[in-house]
Amino acid sequence: MLESQKEATVADRISYVNSNSIGIWDWSRPPSGRALDELMELNNLISSVCITDRPDAGKFSLDASGIFTTSSLSNLINALKYGVHSRNIALPRNKFVPQKVFIFTWRVIQLKIPVRSELDKKGIDLHTILCPLCDHHIETIEHALITCPKVSSIWAQILDWWNQNNSSISDINGAIISDHGFPHNAVGSYIWQATKWIACYIIWKHRNLKVFSNKMWNPAMLISEIQTQSYSWISIRSRKKNPIEWHQWLLNPSFFTAPPPNRMGIG
Numbered sequence: 001m002l003e004s005q006k007e008a009t010v011a012d013r014i015s016y017v018n019s020n021s022i023g024i025w026d027w028s029r030p031p032s033g034r035a036l037d038e039l040m041e042l043n044n045l046i047s048s049v050c051i052t053d054r055p056d057a058g059k060f061s062l063d064a065s066g067i068f069t070t071s072s073l074s075n076l077i078n079a080l081k082y083g084v085h086s087r088n089i090a091l092p093r094n095k096f097v098p099q100k101v102f103i104f105t106w107r108v109i110q111l112k113i114p115v116r117s118e119l120d121k122k123g124i125d126l127h128t129i130l131c132p133l134c135d136h137h138i139e140t141i142e143h144a145l146i147t148c149p150k151v152s153s154i155w156a157q158i159l160d161w162w163n164q165n166n167s168s169i170s171d172i173n174g175a176i177i178s179d180h181g182f183p184h185n186a187v188g189s190y191i192w193q194a195t196k197w198i199a200c201y202i203i204w205k206h207r208n209l210k211v212f213s214n215k216m217w218n219p220a221m222l223i224s225e226i227q228t229q230s231y232s233w234i235s236i237r238s239r240k241k242n243p244i245e246w247h248q249w250l251l252n253p254s255f256f257t258a259p260p261p262n263r264m265g266i267g
């Protein structure tokens with residue numbers, strides 16, 4: 001209010017002398033009273049300001065690059081919200097699953113699946129945060145998809161079906177990221193991974209049917225759906241010259257890359 005030249009710029013009023021910025025003021029009347037306190041505060045603020053001849057620009061100080069992007073802000077919010085549990089894992093593409101399964105899997109590793117514990121973190125008022133299937137443990141993403149007692153038996157059967165009896169799936173990493181099992185068979189490893197992603201997708205689908213339509217399922221029904229659905233999705237995405245036989249898929253899916261001994265067609 002005391003500035004005599006109302007059009008003056010900040011650069012007009014700051015001079016950089018001996019590594020310090022000082023005010024070159026032009027007041028309409030000498031500051032007094034409270035205005036003097038404000039002037040002292042202003043002098044403090046500008047003492048560390050360095051005016052350059054570059055054009056004015058915005059800088060996003062929360063990112064090292066200084067450039068604002070919605071993803072950098074989103075990552076920052078997630079890091080603050082989920083702390084050490086934040087996952088910054090790149091998910092490799094798997095050509096044997098449909099896009100919707102890939103997106104679901106990506107959301108799992110980003111902890112973006114609306115299980116009750118995640119909704120609770122967002123401040124959504126829920127009647128309970130216990131697992132809707134076992135009603136005994138807090139429903140985290142890992143619990144819902146892997147460790148719930150109602151679900152772990154499904155994984156045991158999937159491992160049995162794939163002749164992976166000496167391994168176990170106990171966490172998200174084992175179900176989604178890890179492609180151990182077929183070190184000398186890249187295609188087999190991809191198909192094993194695709195099967196696990198599809199299993200997670202179907203387990204989540206049935207969890208939702210239980211929550212929203214109160215439809216209960218049994219392990220045999222779920223295993224059957226996982227076998228049928230994964231066969232359907234994977235076989236239409238695999239090379240036509242080496243088709244997967246349905247009976248072989250059920251018997252030992254890890255051998256599907258070898259030519260079938262006799263072609264019985266799809267049962």
Ligand SMILES: [Zn+2]
Nearest residue numbers: 131133134148
């Ligand atoms: Zn449970």
